[in-house]
Amino acid sequence: MGTRGGEHVKGEAKYTMHENNILAEEKDLFKILADASPDCIKLFALDNKIKFMSQGGLKEHNLKTPEDAIGLDWTTTIVPEQRDEVLRKIKQSIAEKRAVSIDVQHLHEFSNREWCALIINPIFDESGNVKYFVGISRDISDRKKFEEEIQERSAEQxxxxxxxxxxxxxxAELKRENDELRKSLGFPPA
Incomplete structure (x- = not known):
């Protein structure tokens, strides 16, 4: 990036100092917002590889730095039997051009949360092609345990x-048999 007459030039785009300051401030505000959330906020590409992960996501997946997350195929952190369903949901989000949600179960070795409610939202470029996806997941492990307890209690009931x-x-069968026996012996029904 060079300067020309008080403007910073990045490739073809020209930004004034003021615009650069606004962009830097927006970037800082986004980082504050993303890192303040305990949720896992991730930006991933069409190949499901992470481009960005929030501090909540790093903590969830036991990663130390953002660099540890970059390039990770996040679908490998969920149980294998759910992966096809997740890929179908991603395709659905593209086809319908909207966010989709699914509860995902993580492999224990890749997460300190067993279950997460995941929202996947496709990000389209100006031409209408998918550029990235935003994934936001919230820990629902306690809710899932409660649901399992309710199912177990319901089954017991x-x-x-x-x-x-x-x-x-x-x-009722015994009473009927008893009445028949009493009748055959000449006694009145009980």
């Missing part, structure tokens, strides 16, 4: 209800 119904059916 269903088992108990079925056992009670079976008991009532058995009691």
């Amino acid at each position: 269903s088992r108990l209800v079925n056992a009670m119904i079976d008991r009532e059916i058995k009691m």
